[in-house]
Amino acid sequence: MKVAVGMLLAVLALSPALAQPVVTSAAPLATSVTVYRDPNRGEGRIDPRWPNGYALVSEKRRITLPAGESTIRFEGVADGMLAVSAVVTGLPGGVSEKNRDARLLSPASLLDGWLGNRVHLRRTNRQTGKVSESDAIIRSGPNNAVVLQTAEGVEALRCSGLPETIVYDGVPEGLSAKPTFTVNTASPGATTVDVTLTYLATGFDWGASYVARVAEDGKTLDLFAWLTLANGNSAGFDGAQLLAVAGAPNRTSDFGTLVAQPPSPVLNLQCWPMDSTSTHDAWGLPVPPPPAPPMPMMYEMAVAAAPQAMRMAKGNIAADSIARQEELGDLKLYRVPMPVDISSNGQKQVALLQKAKVPFTLFYRATLSPFQSDTASRPIGIALRMQNKDKDGLGIPLPSGGLVVMQERADDELLLADAQMRDRAVGEKVEIDAGSNDQLRIQQETLSTDDDGTLRRVRVTLTSALDRPAPVEILIDRTDGYDLVASGRTLTPKDGGRLWALTLPANGKAVLDYSLRRQD
The missing domain is CATH 2.60.40.290 (Immunoglobulin-like)
Structure with missing residues (x-):
């Protein structure tokens, strides 16, 4: 009897119902993003389509923990997260294990996750519009032609000549619609805690975008600059505290290697090369190759924002909306005084500096x-x-960036030059x-x-x-x-x-x- 009870307990211990609970943190309460420039970009404008700088992201999250062991899922982290740099503080039981989940939800990963399992094949008759549905088992993954086994036999997806799609009963375990970071912990009791997740992430960059407005007398100019931030990640950060660091910190790690993710599967739909298939090209023309993956699109503002900068400079914008400069060792830190929405795959501009009547x-x-x-x-x-120098109307560090020079002519602003500003120290x-x-x-x-x-x-x-x-x-x-x-x-x-x-x-x-x- 004791043996039977022991065996029963062992079985129950392995039961999915008693698996380690998962706690999901969908979004942070507050976020701070400190952006560092691309160290290999040199001087001039950033490349908003391919930002190659990095950022230090710090997120405060509220989590309700059960007693004992559990897995915490931090959803919505940056795609370029360097998992080896991640630190979680505030957990009463500490962290025993951490993982960066690179398996994102996609048509190919969803199909791959259901390999060998039963799905539903939905077809629409072109002539009658009638929709029919039948069960099928996926017999091949996304790397080759998707092969299904149905009651009628074995066939390839999209080769019947009818519009058809696969309907799944759920999402396989381990797939996430957002980039996710997980940690394992053991809490001494059920509790709700505020924790901080801090990590480095690639796919960011920033630079200054200057507008110099030459006065009509040709003796002074008004200098205005945007802090232009590029985020190449699919994750956005709403209401974030934004900071930017000017200068070149000593960095020896190969971020490209640390952040490298395994290649995502690509869904490849092909029919068998037989004349009987309805999708066979009757004219003998070669099938065009699939299109290349699109570049991450960014919202570009650089020169287009010059007229707005002119209006802001003329209106002498409020000092409390301009980034505040602080010292960070030998580097310069710029702190944006208001919360900023950092869009995914987007570009943001906030006021960096303003000086009037510089001779x-x-x-x-x-x-x-x-x-x-x-x-x-x-x-x-x-x-x-x-x-x-302060006595000459400037006296502030000038980070490198693009520069648009405008000339006043009566009520018009005329473009004189599109140039570059190099890093310049005070003096x-x-x-x-x-x-x-x-x-x-x-x-x-x-x-x-x-x-x-x-x-x-x-x-x-x-x-x-x-x-x-x-x-x-x-x-x-x-x-x-x-x-x-x-x-x-x-x-x-x-x-x-x-x-x-x-x-x-x-x-x-x-x-x-x-x-x-x-x-x-």
Whole structure:
């Protein structure tokens, strides 16, 4: 009798009814998302379609736990979650095991989960419109033609010539409609607790999107910037606390390897290559290949948002709606003061900074390569120079990003340039491109080259059709292995090259002759 009771208890212990309970947390109460820029992107605008930065996500969730062991499912985490980085705090029994569930619900995974099981095959007669339903057993998975066994025999799905579909009685265990992270815990008693789930996730990026509005007098400008955030994950975060980190933290982990997921199954519907099948191509034409998977679509705003930024800058937006800068070691942290809805596969812009009436100096510049001969003249670029100091109207860190330069003309705003802003610290000189001037032109030509290549003589000619003097700076790139000697001109070192700075007279002309001599 004791043996029988022991066997009964063993059977009951293995019974599904007594399996470890599952607690599902469908959504967080509050979320904080701290976004780090793509370290390999360099300077300029982000790529909203393929964000390659990352984020630190922290979610507060309320969970009701039963006494004893249970499995907690955190639904709606980011697709790019790095499960190895996940930390759950606040559980009275701690965490004994954690798993990142990569099996998302899809037509192929649903079919694969019902392999060998009974489903319902629903067909519609094309002529009568009558719907019939019969039982079938799935005999092959989604990788090949889907083969079904019915009362009439064995056949492939969608090869009968009738519109047909499979109806399932439920969803197989382990499939989730949302990215899910699970942990196992053992609670000393039934309780409701607030826990925090924190993890790193890929598929984010951010950058600054600047709009510089040049005043009509051409002496000052208003500088406004968006904080542009891209989220490439299918998970969105409503009402999140958004933070952005500028700079390059030391990162040695290979995020791409850590976040790699097993490939999802693809549903492939094919008929047998027989002339009797109703879907056979009677004309002998090849069946086109399936379309490539679409790129994740993002809502793009960059230059289109410039007019709105102009209106905001003119209206001097409230200071409490602009991101607040904080120190984070050697990095800069920008905290958005209001909750932000971060859409899935979307892009968000919030006010980053605003400075009014910043004085600047306009000058003209060009960069030359000594070994590039150009017999045709070309326009010289326009540049605006500012000092990033508080006494000069700036005095704030300027993260890298895209830059749109606009010019006031009466009631109109005219586009001057679409340029880039490099990372600039407080106290640095800031130079931005503002288009080009066709009335100032530059020409470089090679006068002579020795047969052995030891000496090369070059002439640079500047011409002006302006009715005023023009400050011009010409930077000649460094050429390793050669010495550059100017004839009758003073060149100063700059950025590894040599700078020719001058004031070109109104309707005037200037010539620079220099030689390149190969070093011994």
